[in-house]
Amino acid sequence: MGPDSPARTPEPPYYAVIFTSVRTLVDDAEYARTAEQMVDLARLQPGFLGVESAREASGLGITVSYWTTLDAIAAWKAQADHLAAQRLGRERWYGSYELRVARVERAYGFQRPGP
Amino acid sequence: MGPDSPARTPEPPYYAVIFTSVRTLVDDAEYARTAEQMVDLARLQPGFLGVESAREASGLGITVSYWTTLDAIAAWKAQADHLAAQRLGRERWYGSYELRVARVERAYGFQRPGP
Numbered sequence: 001m002g003p004d005s006p007a008r009t010p011e012p013p014y015y016a017v018i019f020t021s022v023r024t025l026v027d028d029a030e031y032a033r034t035a036e037q038m039v040d041l042a043r044l045q046p047g048f049l050g051v052e053s054a055r056e057a058s059g060l061g062i063t064v065s066y067w068t069t070l071d072a073i074a075a076w077k078a079q080a081d082h083l084a085a086q087r088l089g090r091e092r093w094y095g096s097y098e099l100r101v102a103r104v105e106r107a108y109g110f111q112r113p114g115p
Numbered sequence: 116m117g118p119d120s121p122a123r124t125p126e127p128p129y130y131a132v133i134f135t136s137v138r139t140l141v142d143d144a145e146y147a148r149t150a151e152q153m154v155d156l157a158r159l160q161p162g163f164l165g166v167e168s169a170r171e172a173s174g175l176g177i178t179v180s181y182w183t184t185l186d187a188i189a190a191w192k193a194q195a196d197h198l199a200a201q202r203l204g205r206e207r208w209y210g211s212y213e214l215r216v217a218r219v220e221r222a223y224g225f226q227r228p229g230p
Binding site: 024052053101108109112 | 119120121122124127131133135136137139167168169170171173174175176177179205209210211212213214215216217218219220221222223224225226227
């Protein structure tokens, strides 16, 4: 559902929302469609910086989205279509999840030298 | 490589290391063995709180480890076997990665009610 590389984020500080979830076994197509829509919608929100997402075949998934401020995160949490998706998540798609809001204080990267 | 559920962490504040990586196509068995060893070793470190990990078939993976303090993170980064694994990571296993150190300020969870 996300891109296939680490998000390109600016110099810290900025904020991360770490969303770790376990999927139920139901409703794969609708879940995938909604997850994709939510990523597209998040990209349009003020203060959005990037997103990374991965899920194991076992069902454990991690999505990390990056934001300029806590206010931007609060606005995204309260966005109407996102609220509806959150409700479906609790009703159908997730066995459990944990959501953590964190302030990124330091970051560095590595890029393999070209061939 | 991690457990199949979100990490059980204490009340914030605490720290998260968000490690987002793209695997090369080489050396799958040794990579998997080393990754497992590193998780086992991290669990023994002072200040370790938990770890979550997921990787897409496409190669993008996210591992988030949780720690009590920045000092605990620094000590783990400098642990000898971990340093050797980091070097192999850059030499062989990762096409790119991004590592972010963040202070978790807020957290909440959801657990599906039993059947």
